Amino acid sequence: MATHNSPIARPGTLVQHWLDSRRPGLPLPSYERVVLGRLGRLADRCALVNTRADRAETIIWAGPDFGEWLQDGRAGLSVADLPDETREPIETIVNAALGTGEPAVAHSHRMADGIVISDRLTGVPLARERSHERVVLLHLDPQAERTELARALFGATELGMMALARLRDAAGLVTDFKIVALNDGAARMFRQPAASLQWRRLGEVIPARPGIDPVRRLAEALAASDRATYEMSYTRSDSMVLHLKVEAGAMGDLVALTVTDVGDIKQREASFRLLFDHNPMPMWLVNPESGRFAAVNEAALDHFGHERDTLLSLRLADVSVPEAGSIREDAALRRQRRSDGSLIEVNLFERAMVFEGRAVQLGAAVDVTESRRSAARIAHMAHHDALTGLPNRLRFAERLTEALDRHRRGHGSFFLLCLDLDKFKIINDTLGHPVGDALLCEAATRLGGCFREEDCVARLGGDEFAVLVARPARHELIHALADRIIGEMGRCFSISGHDCHIGTSIGVACMGQDGEDPDTLLRNADLALYRAKSMGGNTFSCFKPEMDAWVQARRKRENDLREALVRGEFALAYQPQIDSATDKICGFEALLRWHHPADGLVPPTDFIPLAEETGLINPIGAWVLRQACNEAAGWPGALRIAVNLSPIQFRTRDLVGSVQSALMASGLPPERLELEITEGVLLADNEANLATLHELRALGVRIAMDDFGTGYSSLSYLRSFPFDKIKIDRSFVSQVGESLHCTAIVRAVTGLAASLGIVTTAEGVETAAQLAHLRAEGCNEVQGFLFSRPVEASQVLELLSQAESQPLPTAA
Incomplete structure (x- = not known):
């Protein structure tokens, strides 16, 4: 760059x-x-x-x-x-x-x-x-x-936090603890700098006193359990007595210690009732012997939905829901029952204390029902597509890895489908994202209906989907599933009053023969998908090793195509169009040819789809417009030149400008230029493309509908825009007079066009019999090999001269 x-x-x-x-x-x-x-x-x-x-x-x-x-x-x-x-x-x-x-x-x-x-x-x-x-x-x-993060959190609390290492004697008994690390809260609690406390023995910092041995107390507590909580008193060097709550957790020989000064809490026991009664958190005191409520605050009444007298007559067990298992994943999380029978999930905090001279159990609850629902939704969103609700790329990768693990252990086999939606981008660009999103949701529903519950259908992004089929990769099963998906996606989608027609291309990769790891399988399924799309879409392809070489060749062809315009490898050929009434040439259709320096003449079917796929059709199409107008400007009389436009060219903002520039630079009168479009331009009947067509008509050029009759709703297009010409597709012309169906279509199209004042041109005329039938049906113009194959620009004038001096084959 x-x-x-x-x-x-x-x-x-x-x-x-x-x-x-x-x-x-x-x-x-x-x-x-x-x-x-x-x-x-x-x-x-x-x-x-x-x-x-x-x-x-x-x-x-x-x-x-x-x-x-x-x-x-x-x-x-x-x-x-x-x-x-x-x-x-x-x-x-x-x-x-x-x-x-x-x-x-x-x-x-x-x-x-x-x-x-x-x-x-x-x-x-x-x-x-x-x-x-x-x-x-x-x-x-x-x-x-x-x-x-750990260091930031470690230093952000006022609690005393320390990391201790156990010191053992030869027999393995704990003799003391060494302070490995501590925070500022611990240093302030002991009134000593952190640097002077680090690496010292705990027994030196908190020495034993008669009846109180902090080291032995901690060692005994951790010997009974890896987690311990207790209270102790400590006389500091300034003679101040601290009442400490100690919470310890062991990880091997390393001990995490949290020390809280609870002396002021004990001193404020007299004011506890005030804090208890007016606390917004639901709180209660329970008699540890009977389990009955001894006192409850106002927030607890709202929390359980009971009157005070009713709640004081109950036990804590009466409003608690027993857990199904003996061991909970989170010991603080509990379920409780309200007076109306509804269940709520709470984080429960409990501690034993002495209140007004009697032992009680203090309880407090934080209602986490909604937050846990939100957390569940967030967890679901992290692994699922927000639009369709299907598993997303992350979840699909996890399922794929799990399937591979099972396969390696001999517990199953599977194959992989990668697919995307043909023509979806046209729908999305023309009808807008809301319609595109609704179509994706409907497509996801149809796709899910093609598989069993144990199969994993995922949306990887955009219009790209993947399916993990948890069954052996049998040819008949793959073929049946692919046909079913193609059939489902081929049915019309009715979205917000629009009839949308798409298709799907599918790539298949099988576990074992096409890869043993997730990346290889996905890559090979993508290669097979790429191959299916290159075949015109709406089909499926199974991975074959030679596809890698094919993709490389296709990428080389793409690179060659990028250079072809610069190197002057493109040329135009011109096929004459004949007026049925006079047997005279009335115009020519410009046909693009690529003369590759090594591969020779490349068929348009090989490079036009590639140019559309890569966006190269825009600069190539602009060149075709300029070249056709320049060459047609030198032809005699009012001969027209027809140029095909790709639907891709309508996505650019400068199409009208390109046509106007080509006309001005060549001096060709606008009425001699005829622009041919396919139904892809009006597939969605969107306002932007129709506005562009009207702008082109305003320049004075003629607009023709190409391949008429092959689409889904061609008749509706005649209502959308006033076309100057309809070109009857060669698939009908080739059987006119032989097939009643094709003959009826030709008759209907020519009759309809005549009633609307639209010219008809029949493509692909190859026999005199076809010509006779087309004339009898009232077709205005014809073109095909019966009259002439496409000729180079230098041969146009010669062809015109021959047509003047001797009858064309139409007269035979």
Whole structure:
């Protein structure tokens, strides 16, 4: 993208360079001035974000370091699909940068292995000079802050916290504890600097007194259990007596100790009743012998829903729900029953104490019913797609790993399907994301209905799905499932009043023969999917080892296609169109040809779909328009030139400008240019594409519907837009006069077109009999091998001269 000695040498100069790149009268610096040829090594930590309605939409490209931070460096990555810790700062920067027109900064925070990693991102708004699109260039600061979470928490509390190591004698008995680490709270409690306490023996810091041996008390408590809680008194060096609550937990010879000064609590026992009664937390006192409530506060009455007298007549066991198991995962979590019979989950805190001279059990509860429901929802969301409710990529990877583990232990076999939806992007782009989302949900439902409960159907992102089929990979089963999925996705989707027709392409990889690990299986299923899409979609393909070589060859063909336009390897051929009434040539259709320097003439069926898939059809289509208009401008009379437009070209904002530019540069009168579109342009009947068609008509050019009759709702298209011409597909022409079905369709189309004042052209005419039938049905124009094969531009004038001097085959 840029040489390493470009003007931008350090990340700190990015904003200054952005300021220097401003031009008078323009609100934003241009993408071309700031980025192209100027980023150098800084590009490794940069990413470019495309926007829609001033919101972050996709990552156009990302440098390797930025891609590593994203954990996904693919181009075209949807910002909405990113994890929250990366999505939120990107959206914040884009909103701020485009809203103010100034650079913006945001921070991202992630946690890994107990370390909180804080990254700083800078974004600058840019405008593309040609398309006027607004994009945002992001930069990831190389200096990330790292905070050790355990150390931060350790130092943030006023409690005395210490880590102790047990010291043993030759017989293995604990003789003392060494202070390995301690926090400021512990140092303040003992009134000594932390540095002077570290590495000292506990018996030195808290020496034994008659009847009180802190070391022995701790050792005995931990000998009985790995967790212990007790209280003790300690006389400090300043003669002050501390009443301490000690909580200890052992991990091998290491002991974690928390020491709390509870002396003031004992001193405030007189005020306990006031705090108890007015505490917003439900609290109660229970007689440990009878288990009955001895006192309850107002919050406890609301918590259980009982009157005071009723609750005081009950035991704690009466409002508690027994646990099914003998051991709980979380000992503090309990279920309790309210007066109306409903169950609530609480975190229960209990301790024994002396109140008003009698032993009681103090209890307090925090209602966590809703928070646990929320936690369950969050846990579900982390492993499931928010739109469809299916398992997401993370959960699918876990299921795949689990299946592989079972397979290695000899407990099962499975195979993998990867699929995406054909034509979904057209629906999403034309009808909008709400319709696209609804279609994805319906597709997910149909897909789930094709499988058993033990199979795992997941949405990996966008319109990409995957299925883990927990059954042996038999050919007949794979074929039956693939046919069922294709059939389900091929049925019309009725979404918000729109009839949407899509399909699906499926790739299959089998455990064992196609891979033994998750990455290999997914990669090979993707290769098979890629192969299925290259076959035209709406089909399935099983992985074969040679597909890897095929993909490499296809990528090479894509690279060659990118260079073909620059190298001048494209040319146009022209097939004449004949007026049925006069047998005269009335125009030509421009047909694209690619003369590859090594492979020779490449069939259009091999490279046109690839050009559409990669977006190269836009520059290639613009070249076809310019070349066809330039060559047609030199033809005599009012001969028309027909140029095909791809649905992909309608997604760009400069299609009308490209047509207008081609007409102006060539001097060709607009009425001599005929633009042919397929039903893909009007598949969704969207306002944007219809508006573009009307703008083209306003230029004076003619609009023709190509391949008429092969789509799902071709007749409805005639109501959407006033076409100048209908081209009857060759599949009907080839059997006209032979098939009653095809003959009836040709008759219906020509009759309908005549009543609407629309010209009809029949494609693929190869026999005199076909011509006779088409004339009898009233077809206005014909083209096909019966008259002429496509000819080079240099042969057009010669063909016209021959047609004037001798009859065309139509007269035979």
